[in-house]
Amino acid sequence: MRLFDKTPGTWSRVAVALAAAVVVGAVAAPLSTADPKPEGSQAAAGGAPDRLLATPEVPRVSDGSYSGFQFCGIPDSPPQVTTDRPSLAATLESVAPPGSVEPPEDAARSGRKVVFEVTEADGRPVLTENTRTEASHTAVYQIPEAKLSSGDYRWRVRVQDGPAISQWTAWCDFSVRLAD
The missing domain is CATH 2.60.40.2550 (Immunoglobulin-like)
Structure with a gap:
């Protein structure tokens, strides 16, 4: 199947695929910019600074x-x-x-x-x-x-x-x- 095939239903499949890509991008973008250190997390005492251990x-x-x-x-x-x-x-x-x-x-x-x-x-x-x-x-x-x-x-x-x-x-x- 070619992308610009003019058979019935091809354009609707392309539109659905594009809409799905936009939704996935909209959801993933905020997650990728989220702070990796949750609020209230403490740096581990004596541990490496990139290792966190939140209080239970x-x-x-x-x-x-x-x-x-x-x-x-x-x-x-x-x-x-x-x-x-x-x-x-x-x-x-x-x-x-x-x-x-x-x-x-x-x-x-x-x-x-x-x-x-x-x-x-x-x-x-x-x-x-x-x-x-x-x-x-x-x-x-x-x-x-x-x-x-x-x-x-x-x-x-x-x-x-x-x-x-x-x-x-x-x-x-x-x-x-x-x-x-």
Whole structure:
């Protein structure tokens, strides 16, 4: 088929192809000029300046694996759980800017290191747990049995991927109310 063939339907196919090219260009142009450093991202401490590791977001607490999560940071309404084994979770963001290439040694590393820190409301340490997550967007930790009793606590989390380390999340206050 020649581009300027005069058979019926040829011009409509050419018009559709041109319109599609214009739409793709209009969508791609803003993306190609977007800032590769998302707002709120911190340069990794001790890492290369082109490696970013955003602070985990949306900290939340749950009574357990099959319960819904309560979000942290709601004024005058901290999460409340009825178990001594609550689950803590946060959303992880991208480790490197779009288009960057990870060094070959990164391929051998298994997941990201995630550090959960739990204290009593007054700051007395309860536990610090280093875990690994294979999940690309979520870190979850269930507190072991008998570590918490009824009372007020707070927790925070940060993530490390190779030399890149995020900032800690804000403290997430929560209460444990166990049945007597």
